[in-house]
Amino acid sequence: MLASRAAGCSIITAAEHMSSEAGSTQCELPDSPHGRRLQRLLGVSGCRPNRVNDLLLLRPESDGESCSGTRERSNNRHVVFFHGDIQNFKEQMVLQPEAAPWLSWSLEQVALILGQRFPSRNIWVVKASRMYLHKFSCYQNFVDSNMFGAPEHAPYAAGQGAFAQLRTLLSNAMERAKLQDRLPPAGGAPAGFSLTLVGFSKGCVVLNQLVYELRGARADPRMAAFVERISDMFWLDGGHPGGGETWVTDKEALRELAASGVSVHAHVTPYEVRDPARAWVGREYGVFTRTLEELGACPSKKLHFQEEPPCILNHFRVILEF
Template identity: 65%
Template sequence: MSSTTASTSSETTGLGGGVSRDSSVSSQLQRLCAVPGSEPNRVNDLLLVRPDTEEQSCSWAEGRSGNNRHVVFFHGDIQNFQEEMALRPEGVQWVSWSLEQVALHLSRRFPGRYIWVVKASRMYLHKFSCYCNFVESNMFGAPEYSSDFGAFVHLRALLIHGMERANLRPQGGSDSLPPGFSLTLVGFSKGCVVLNQMVYELAEARLDPLVSAFIHCITEMYWLDGGHPGGSETWVTDKQALKELAASEVSVHAHVTPYEVCDPMRAWVGREYRLFIQTLEEFGASLSKKLHFKDEPPSINNHFRVIQEF
């Protein structure tokens, strides 16, 4: 696959088809294909946006903290690489929310941090994102949560291997996190199922010293208008699981729109969201919440716009 160079402005040139190796979209943004996670056959494509000023280039080897602040984003349905979305009628109208465009937006939202966009390992019918490497899911991406699936383990390995591929840490070095490593997790729409799975497995994951150290590096978790095609568990409502989340001292942010939480045809989504908020407040979690576009009719356009507004 050939590399395509593009401006880092709001318009980014798409890459050619037939992805077979890592490619740069711009001086900031790099695609890393088929990065292995917790197992060799569990792979995800990653998109990396480097901060404008990289302080980390030698920090790993020299033991200095450097700039090791990272953000990981899990996208929703329809969203894909720009050239894939442009090929399909259901995707082309939303191409401004391609993975590349969202990655560059997040780099402005979180300046000075490394931005990682994790592409779902499967896109059923080219539009239903399925995060089966992180949570047991059906073909449409509806999750079946478990306390021991291994989302934390997979993400940790994915980031370590991704850093090696991007030359942010030595090839084949020790299986450890860089000094001063911190992590913010952001899930949008379907991507929130990954964050939910992490909440369900939090208690079990803490029993593993290696994974526990990784969890302690997570400072913030953002739920952006969570939704999936299943008939329940759009938001975590299990009290014990939410008690674990509150005790973790991770800052929780919930940003929603009427598209998800005010839809009378899916009334359970709003009920679950309110219970999620209420329970975390009862347990004293570090929590912020906001209903965006509350005075506007529910729309999928505003659903996507929460990525810009949060």
């Protein structure tokens, strides 16, 4: 969560040149090797007609190579990123005094950062459906939330919720982007399809909701094949304005996550887990990681910048360091 706590940290600046098309925007990223293209997909429908999200797609640099040395298609491998507060499209951030200092962490720039981290995969950045006061990201399409984006988590319900929204949104976005190997509208997944999910700050509420839905989704034959293709989930300095449930602490939900075979990664900074005004965040993070360890999940975890004072810049920098 990016709250109003002050931080006088300097940032790196970047710029992109963009051109518009009907319903989408494409831009060449001059700093990206092999001329990777960033495509903006506006108003993509999800599991209900009124559940629409904007997305960015950064396509892979080139086909990947398997460990056996044979060439394999890389466009079935996908990374989906859910952003935090303040983060938005660059042209919208520049208009907001509180957001303008953080342009280095615009959705476009994050897509490029993730492209460097995952060079052989499609990078999808999902924009929150609502930005209250231009800064509080709300993922209402994935989990019931108040106006500030604090979630009310619920178990799986077929045809709605986070898994249904994610699957349908990706399917429709792939069709809009004219990808060759698309996720079918309902059931199944194309050969070689794999999915890595990354939540940053407020965006972690989506990952948390997926964990609460996991048991029901794995039992639903229309969703199980999709769930099985999730290889990794990354929690990056999770936080939201609610008074709890920043991290999943429910043992039965975590038992399901541990049994799913998904590789769990938890990267945090003192900005979130050592804030004395929100001490529950650090406690919940400890319960999350310890419980998964007790259940045999062996999550990877790291506290970044632990020798430095808590700082909003370091909160963002976890996106570079994970």
